[in-house]
Each structure stands twice: as structure tokens, then as C-alpha cells.
Amino acid sequence: MEPLLGFRLRARRLLRELVRAERRFWLLVALVGLISGLGAVVLLKVLRVAQHLFWSSDVEGFLSGVQSAPAWRRFLVPVLGGALVSLVSLIIGQPLRGHGTAGIIESIWVKSGRLPLPRALLRGFISIVAVALGAPLGREGALLQTGAASGSALAKRLRLGPGQARLLVACGAAAGVASAYNVPIGGALFGLEVLLGSFALELFGPIVVACVVATLVSRILISSHPSYVIPRYELLHPRELGLAMLLGVLLGGASALYVRGINVLSDLLDRIPRKLSPFLPLFAMTLVGIAAIWLPHLLGNGYDAVNAALLGKLSLLLLLVLPLAKLLATSLCAGAGVPGGLFTPSLFYGALLGGAFGQLLQMFWPGGAPSGAYALLGMGAVLAGTTHAPVSAVLIIFELTGDYGLILPLMLGAFLSTVISRKLEPESLYTSVLNRRNVRIPASVPDWLREEGPRALLTPVRDRVSPSASFQEVVVLLLEQPPGTDLYVTDEEGRYLGTIALDDLKGHLPDHSLLGATIAADVMDRRIHPITPDLSLAEVATRFSQTALERLPVVDHARQLLGTISKSDVLKQGRF
Numbered sequence: 001m002e003p004l005l006g007f008r009l010r011a012r013r014l015l016r017e018l019v020r021a022e023r024r025f026w027l028l029v030a031l032v033g034l035i036s037g038l039g040a041v042v043l044l045k046v047l048r049v050a051q052h053l054f055w056s057s058d059v060e061g062f063l064s065g066v067q068s069a070p071a072w073r074r075f076l077v078p079v080l081g082g083a084l085v086s087l088v089s090l091i092i093g094q095p096l097r098g099h100g101t102a103g104i105i106e107s108i109w110v111k112s113g114r115l116p117l118p119r120a121l122l123r124g125f126i127s128i129v130a131v132a133l134g135a136p137l138g139r140e141g142a143l144l145q146t147g148a149a150s151g152s153a154l155a156k157r158l159r160l161g162p163g164q165a166r167l168l169v170a171c172g173a174a175a176g177v178a179s180a181y182n183v184p185i186g187g188a189l190f191g192l193e194v195l196l197g198s199f200a201l202e203l204f205g206p207i208v209v210a211c212v213v214a215t216l217v218s219r220i221l222i223s224s225h226p227s228y229v230i231p232r233y234e235l236l237h238p239r240e241l242g243l244a245m246l247l248g249v250l251l252g253g254a255s256a257l258y259v260r261g262i263n264v265l266s267d268l269l270d271r272i273p274r275k276l277s278p279f280l281p282l283f284a285m286t287l288v289g290i291a292a293i294w295l296p297h298l299l300g301n302g303y304d305a306v307n308a309a310l311l312g313k314l315s316l317l318l319l320l321v322l323p324l325a326k327l328l329a330t331s332l333c334a335g336a337g338v339p340g341g342l343f344t345p346s347l348f349y350g351a352l353l354g355g356a357f358g359q360l361l362q363m364f365w366p367g368g369a370p371s372g373a374y375a376l377l378g379m380g381a382v383l384a385g386t387t388h389a390p391v392s393a394v395l396i397i398f399e400l401t402g403d404y405g406l407i408l409p410l411m412l413g414a415f416l417s418t419v420i421s422r423k424l425e426p427e428s429l430y431t432s433v434l435n436r437r438n439v440r441i442p443a444s445v446p447d448w449l450r451e452e453g454p455r456a457l458l459t460p461v462r463d464r465v466s467p468s469a470s471f472q473e474v475v476v477l478l479l480e481q482p483p484g485t486d487l488y489v490t491d492e493e494g495r496y497l498g499t500i501a502l503d504d505l506k507g508h509l510p511d512h513s514l515l516g517a518t519i520a521a522d523v524m525d526r527r528i529h530p531i532t533p534d535l536s537l538a539e540v541a542t543r544f545s546q547t548a549l550e551r552l553p554v555v556d557h558a559r560q561l562l563g564t565i566s567k568s569d570v571l572k573q574g575r576f
Contacts, residue, residue: 025164026209028154029171033210036147036175037217043128043142044180044222050132051300054080063304066134066296074134074296075289081133082285085338088126089278095337096123096281100145102433104173105195113152113165120149127339134299136288136329137340143180144341147172147214167206170195174207175214177343177396181227184208184215186396193389194430226402227303230310233373234405240369241409247357247374248381248413252420254323254353255385258346259425261327263432266335277337284336288329297322298329301341302348309355309375310401316363319356319371323349342429346386347379354378376406377413384414385421388428454540454554455533457570458563461553464488467497467521474520478502484550488561489524496553496561498524530555531565540570 054077055065066074089095100123107115124142131139151172155165174191178184188211192199196207235244269280292298297305297318305322308314314322330345357378358371376397384393394414398407427435463477467489478487478500487500500523530553531540543552544567551564 024158025160026206028158028160028168029206029209030213032147032151032154032168032172033175033213034217035150036143036172036210037179037214037221039124039146039150040143040176040179040214040218041221043124043146044139046125047128047132047139050129054133061304062300063297066292066299069296071293074292074299078134078285078289078292078299079282081130081135082282082288082338084133085126085130085281085285086278088122089281089337092122095277096126096339100127100141100148100339100341101173101194101343102430104144104148104169105430106434106437107148107152108166108169108195112162113155113167113169115145115149115152115169117149117153120145123339127341130285130338131301131340134288134292135285135333135338135340136298136300136302136326136345137333137338138301138342138344139340140177140180140343141339141341143176144173145176147174147176147179167196167203170203171206171210175210178211179214179218181396181400182215182218182223183396183399184211186392186399187211187215189392189395190389193392194387194428227400228307228310230307230372230376230401230403231370232405233369233376233403235369235373235377235409236405241412243361243368244374244377244409244413245416247354247377248416249420250357251350251353251378251381251413252385252417253424254349255346255382255417255421256424258327258349258382258386259421259427259429259432261331262334262342262429263436265328265331266433267436269332269335280336281333281338284332284338287332291325291329295322295325298325301344302326303344306348306351306375306379309351310372312355312358312370312372312375314352314355316356316359319352319359323352323356326352342386343383346382346429350378350380350382351375352378353382373406376401376403377409380410381413381417385417386429388418388422390414390418454531454535454537454565455562457565458554459551459566459569460563461488461561464490464561465500465520467491467519467524469520471518471520471523474500474523484566485564486549486551488553488564489520490561494561495559496530496555497521498526499528499549499553500524501549528552530559530561532556533562537570540565544570 051062051065055062055069085096104115107113124146127142128139131137148169149172151168152165155168160168170191173195174187177190178187188207191207192203196203235241272280288298305314309319326345326348330342333340334342352375354377355371355375358369358374361368361374362371380393380397383396384390387393394407394411397410398404463481465474465477465487474487481487489497489500491497500520528547528549529543531543532555551566554562554565556562
């Protein structure tokens with residue numbers, strides 16, 4: 001009786017500890033969301049103050065402040081931003097290069113959720129100031145880094161396991177996206193689809209809680225309306241849906257070009273001697289300053305230009321020139337080591353290309369939807385094509401604009417853009433950066449969808465015999481087979497009857513008097529169960545564990561012999 005009572009007491013104590021640990025983790029999730037929201041508020045305040053100081057403008061009027069500034073200021077202020085980044089790189093002895101999302105993904109998948117908090121805070125502050133001074137990058141990079149690093153610091157402080165640490169880092173980064181743009185749903189799905197590569201329910205809850213808390217903070221302290229306030233657009237006519245699909249295909253190619261352009265310039269700048277790398281940000285921002293004398297739209301994260309494209313207020317010339325110029329400027333600065341995000345520049349790139357598509361349609365096929373509607377579709381298509389995350393892209397664009405009328409063509413365009421972009425550039429904007437550093441991220445496609453199955457591993461049968469074949473014919477054919485290959489007996493219609501292995505003949509060799517009367521049907525093994533194409537590789541591996549044969553026959557539902565599958569080919573798949 002006493003042992004039973006002691007067992008119950010220990011079980012209750014363990015249960016209480018588990019409940020306490022679970023409650024603590026959920027409190028940490030909410031705390032990470034709170035820190036991310038407050039961090040977003042502080043960093044966006046720094047952005048406003050710096051923009052007002054150098055351009056005499058606020059966030060909403062940044063472009064008007066740049067356009068009204070004299071040419072010398074358009075040149076000098078970006079140069080000052082580059083000088084700041086170079087100076088900090090020299091002081092700390094290492095570059096601040098790279099956009100934060102790739103580093104966060106690496107931390108989650110490779111480094112067990114470890115992110116240094118001091119470096120992330122410094123990098124975030126320098127990033128937001130550089131964007132305010134004209135760096136053609138996104139403000140979200142600073143917010144993602146701050147949120148993710150806070151999650152990592154809390155996990156380290158409380159000595160959480162690697163699983164919970166990874167999840168807290170993802171919660172912080174997703175909350176950063178949500179608070180940066182007031183997109184709680186899109187931010188949560190971004191965390192699941194891009195950072196974690198899974199929509200598992202166990203991951204969904206913490207990500208949602210963190211994004212909700214962060215968005216509540218930003219809505220209370222910043223604003224509660226969508227980032228882009230635009231007219232209500234609708235594309236429901238079959239012609240318009242078809243054009244939206246065409247735009248998705250075209251922008252799938254443009255998305256692959258965006259990813260390739262970022263990587264090519266980064267590779268070129270990586271070849272610069274190491275002693276010169278701290279000065280690359282100054283060099284890149286000097287070139288941006290020169291370009292800004294004629295193209296002021298290039299400076300900053302491009303919010304005003306995107307808003308103008310959504311309202312149909314940009315000329316066709318600008319809609320065609322600015323996306324390529326922005327791609328070049330963004331690639332140059334990102335590769336040179338200016339910290340910042342690539343998320344917002346991709347919105348700029350897609351919105352203006354979509355707006356150009358819409359204006360060209362109005363010129364050659366008038367009477368359709370306004371160009372602003374296609375600009376919105378372009379944002380979603382390029383965001384999906386560059387991140388390879390169509391679900392979160394659709395929801396983010398919907399929340400950024402609040403326009404539900406375009407949800408159907410938006411979904412079609414995002415899907416087609418992702419498919420085309422993946423065909424042309426298999427790696428996303430984030431995983432391509434990691435691949436250049438030889439960091440491999442596990443595939444997030446489910447095993448049952450990814451595995452090839454037995455049919456893909458089939459090897460044709462070179463020789464087969466009838467059940468009436470003589471013993472001498474069987475021996476000759478077996479000796480001609482490659483090592484590890486057996487002989488298969490089929491009837492006149494090609495149906496599998498049995499297998500003859502060379503070792504199975506040993507029992508017949510001493511009885512010389514009966515060899516002349518022995519046929520294939522007498523020596524074949526009927527106990528070997530053939531494989532069917534509908535089996536999984538796990539089931540095929542189980543079959544091989546029950547036999548010493550190196551190969552097993554594969555038959556269809558009518559027992560027609562299709563070929564063989566080898567044990568070595570199954571083991572090479574390595575997923576059971």
C-alpha cells in the first residue's frame with residue numbers, strides 16, 4: 001500500500017511541475033511578443049526622428065522631403081549613412097552585412113536558437129538609422145532581429161531546451177513582422193511557413209500568441225489602420241482573372257531575377273579583399289546617393305512609391321525604370337554590408353512592375369481594371385516568388401491593404417509566381433544566402449509527399465524463364481546474371497510465378513540422375529512475396545528485412561512482372 005501511495009505522490013508532483021513548466025513557456029511567449037512590440041515602437045520612433053532630422057519629413061512624407069531637398073543633400077545624406085555603417089564595422093571589427101531573416105533561419109535550424117543579443121540590438125539600431133538616411137532596404141530587418149534575439153536571450157537565461165529556444169526565436173521574429181506592418185495573421189503564417197517550415201498545431205499556438213501581443217502593442221502606440229489605404233479594387237471578370245494569372249507567370253520570372261540579382265552582386269563583392277570590406281558600405285551608399293540626384297524614389301524602404309503605384313499616380317516611365325534601379329541599388333547595398341531587410345524592397349519591385357503591367361494593358365486593351373489593382377497583385381506575386389511562401393504572402397498583402405476584393409486573383413498570381421520562380425531559381429531569397437555559406441536547411445515537404453516510392457526505383461528484368469524451362473537453361477541464365485541478381489519465372493502472359501536464386505539450386509546439384517527431368521517450376525521459390533508500386537519505402541524496407549535476397553520483384557495488381565528493386569537503392573533513400 002505504501003509503495004502505491006508513494007508512486008501517486010510522485011506522479012502528482014511530476015504533473016504539477018509539467019503544468020508549471022508549460023505555463024512558464026506560455027508566459028515567455030507572451031513576453032517575447034511584448035518585447036517585440038515595444039522594440040518595434042522604439043525603432044520606428046528612431047526612424048521618424050532620423051528622417052525628420054535629415055530630410056525634414058515624417059514616415060508618410062519621406063519621399064516629398066527627399067524630392068524637395070537640394071541635390072547636394074540627396075547625395076550627402078546617403079553617403080553619411082554609408083560612413084556610419086563603415087565606421088561601426090571598423091570599431092567592432094566585423095561587418096554588419098546580411099539581411100536578418102536568413103540569419104534567423106540559420107539560428108532556428110542549425111544553431112539551436114542561439115542569437116547574440118548585443119550584436120542584434122546594435123545591428124538593428126544601425127539598420128534603422130541607415131534606412132532613415134536613404135539605404136534602399138527594408139525597416140523590417142531591424143524589427144525581426146530584435147524580436148528574435150530577445151527570444152533567444154530569454155531561452156538562454158532560463159536554460160530552456162533547444163526545441164523551446166528555437167520556437168521562441170521564431171515567435172520573436174514573427175512578432176517583429178506583425179508589429180512592423182500591422183499584419184498579425186500574415187506575420188504568424190510567415191513565422192510558420194518561412195522560418196519553421198511547418199503548420200503544425202504545436203507551433204501555431206505560440207506563434208499566434210506572440211504576434212497578437214506584438215500587434216496589440218503597435219496598434220495602441222503607433223496606429224491601427226492598414227499600412228496602405230487604397231480604393232477598393234475588384235477583379236472578377238474571367239478576362240481579368242486570366243490577366244492576373246499571366247501577371248503571376250511573368251512576375252515569377254521577375255522574382256527569380258530578383259533573387260539571382262541579390263546573389264550575383266553579393267558573390268562579386270565577396271571577392272573584394274578582406275581589408276577593404278569595411279569600406280564597401282560607404283562605396284555602395286555613395287553610388288546610391290549619386291543615383292538619388294535623379295531618382296529620389298530609390299531612397300529608403302520605398303513606402304511612398306509603392307503607395308503611389310497602388311493609387312495609379314506614377315508614370316509608365318518610372319514604373320519601368322524604378323524596379324530595375326531599385327533591384328540594383330538593393331543588391332549593391334545588401335552585398336556591401338549595409339544592414340536591412342529585403343522584404344520591403346521586394347514589395348516596391350513587385351508593385352511597380354504590376355503597375356507597369358496595368359498601364360500597358362490600359363494602353364493596348366482599354367476598359368479593364370485600374371493599374372493600381374495590378375500593382376497590388378504584383379506585390380503579392382513577387383513576395384510569394386522571392387520567399388517561396390505563397391500562403392503568408394497572400395495574407396500579408398491582404399492585411400497591408402485591407403482589400404478583400406482581390407483575394408482570388410491574388411491567390412492565383414501568388415501560386416503561379418511561386419511555381420515559376422522555383423523552376424527558375426530553386427532557392428528562396430533567404431535559403432540562397434545560407435547555401436552560399438554552405439548552410440543546408442532540411443526540406444520542409446512532408447516525407448509521404450517527398451519520397452519517390454518503389455516505381456521510381458524500378459530496374460527492368462533482363463532475363464526471365466517459363467516454368468517449363470530446363471534445369472540446364474536455368475543454370476546458364478543464372479550464371480550470366482550480375483552479382484546479387486536472381487532469375488524470375490513468369491507464365492506466357494508475363495505474370496510472376498516465383499524466384500530462382502543460385503543458392504536454392506544447391507540442393508538439386510548432387511542428385512544427378514534427376515537433373516535432366518528437373519524444370520524451373522521445380523526449383524523456383526513461391527514463398528517470396530513481390531512488391532507492389534503502391535507500397536511506401538518504409539514498407540519495402542520491412543520486406544527486405546524479412547529476406548536475404550538483394551533484390552525483390554515488383555508486380556502490378558494483375559501480378560505482371562514490372563521489374564525489380566534493390567536493397568541498396570532503398571537504403572540510399574534514407575527516409576523510412
